[in-house]
Amino acid sequence: MLFKQWNVYSEPRHHLDTLLEDTSDRESLQVAPLPTIKLITPIDTSIYKKIIITTKLFRSLFSRHADRATQVSCFQIGWQTKGKEHVLYREDFQVQEDNTSQTESHILEFPVLQFDEETLFLSVAEDILHVPPVAANLLSREVAKLCAAPLDVLVVGASDRIEEVKYVGYPTADSNHNLPIFNPPEFLTNFTASIMTQLILNKVEFRGYIAPSEGPSGYEKLTMETMDTLIDLTWFELGSGDRDAYVKECHRNWRLNGTAMGAQTGLYL
Numbered sequence: 489m490l491f492k493q494w495n496v497y498s499e500p501r502h503h504l505d506t507l508l509e510d511t512s513d514r515e516s517l518q519v520a521p522l523p524t525i526k527l528i529t530p531i532d533t534s535i536y537k538k539i540i541i542t543t544k545l546f547r548s549l550f551s552r553h554a555d556r557a558t559q560v561s562c563f564q565i566g567w568q569t570k571g572k573e574h575v576l577y578r579e580d581f582q583v584q585e586d587n588t589s590q591t592e593s594h595i596l597e598f599p600v601l602q603f604d605e606e607t608l609f610l611s612v613a614e615d616i617l618h619v620p621p622v623a624a625n626l627l628s629r630e631v632a633k634l635c636a637a638p639l640d641v642l643v644v645g646a647s648d649r650i651e652e653v654k655y656v657g658y659p660t661a662d663s664n665h666n667l668p669i670f671n672p673p674e675f676l677t678n679f680t681a682s683i684m685t686q687l688i689l690n691k692v693e694f695r696g697y698i699a700p701s702e703g704p705s706g707y708e709k710l711t712m713e714t715m716d717t718l719i720d721l722t723w724f725e726l727g728s729g730d731r732d733a734y735v736k737e738c739h740r741n742w743r744l745n746g747t748a749m750g751a752q753t754g755l756y757l
Contacts, residue, residue, distance in 0.1 A: 523567035523623040525630050527600075531561050533637040537606040540725075541631060541683055542644040544613040545701070545708050548741035549644070549722040550603075552734070557601035557609065563630065565596045565623050598627070600634075603726075608639075612679050615706035624679040632686035635694070641687065642725060643696030644718075645680025646708050650700045653717045657695040658688050665721060670698050678705045697721055710747055715739065 533539070540550070547554065569592050596619065601609040610631065614624060635641050643656070654670040676684065676698065687694050699718055701708035710718075719738050723731055742748045 521568065523565050523620065523626055525623075525626045526564050527561055527630060527634070528564055529561040531600065531608070531634060533608070533634060533639060536602075536608050536637075536639060538640040538642065539608040539610070539635060540603075540642045540644070541610050541635075542612075543646070543679060544611055544706075545646055545710070545747060546644045546699075546718070547611050548738050548745065548747065549718060550609060550611070550726070551741050552737060553603045553726065554601060554609065554611075557603050559599045560602045560608070561600045563598045563600065563610075563627060565598075565627060566593065567620060567623055568593050596623070613706070614679055616678075616704050617706070619706075621678065621705070625682045628679060628682035628686045631683055632690050632692065635687060635692050636690060641692060641694035643680065643684060643687075643694055644699075644722075645676060645684075645696065646699050646701035646710075647674065647676050647680075648701055648703070648708075649674050649676075650698065652700060653714060653721070654698045655695070656684065656698055658684075658693060665724075667697070708747070710742070712748065715742060715748065 542550070596613075598610060598612055603609050612624065612627065613619075650670070653667060654674075655665065655667040656670045675681070680698070684694070684696070697718065699710060699714050701710055701714075703709050715738065716735075719735055723734055739748075
């Protein structure tokens with residue numbers, strides 16, 4: 489018998505703020521300025537041939553290359569949240585004197601890595617509980633601008649609406665790995681959906697793989713079968729040398745970071 493953790497926070501399809509943010513006005517769509525996105529150092533993409541865009545869920549597939557990679561730039565995201573409101577009372581009179589609230593600033597950085605002379609790599613860490621989804625949406629616009637040059641764009645993402653690894657592509661979705669095509673009514677959410685949308689709007693050719701997952705954004709889990717399929721695909725993409733060593737390394741990393749289903753034992757009641 490399999491017991492799954494109860495998800496206290498339901499994940500809506502359209503939302504701007506984080507689920508744990510203490511927002512006083514829940515009826516407002518925007519209670520604070522939009523996050524700011526900037527690329528710290530400009531990148532000349534004309535000297536590269538390929539860029540890989542993914543989320544932290546799949547970083548284990550590229551850890552060998554990421555450990556030896558060189559950081560060429562960094563996307564920086566900044567946003568503000570309203571802190572809890574504190575009510576001040578006069579000690580001699582039990583009456584309200586003043587209200588105080590603080591605005592908290594948050595900054596996230598996502599490095600752009602260079603695997604080799606021809607390949608760039610970007611991994612975005614999503615967290616539905618602490619990072620506002622609108623930040624990932626705005627980030628995807630800037631990332632898509634980086635892909636405007638004639639690059640081979642590879643996107644690796646996840647969806648909880650499919651049951652097997654599927655292939656996506658623009659302008660054509662012809663798969664060369666005998667994978668089923670990602671078609672409606674299947675859909676994506678979060679950063680993967682945002683970056684694919686921006687690439688299509690900017691008419692940037694790309695291809696990618698969408699893996700089945702379970703769990704909210706930033707806390708997804710993958711099955712062993714899904715991992716094996718992804719390992720075969722990325723090993724082909726990267727040309728990672730010894731396949732057996734690559735397979736063992738990927739499985740070990742996934743178990744260590746708790747991504748594999750069954751990697752964490754325990755009963756949630």
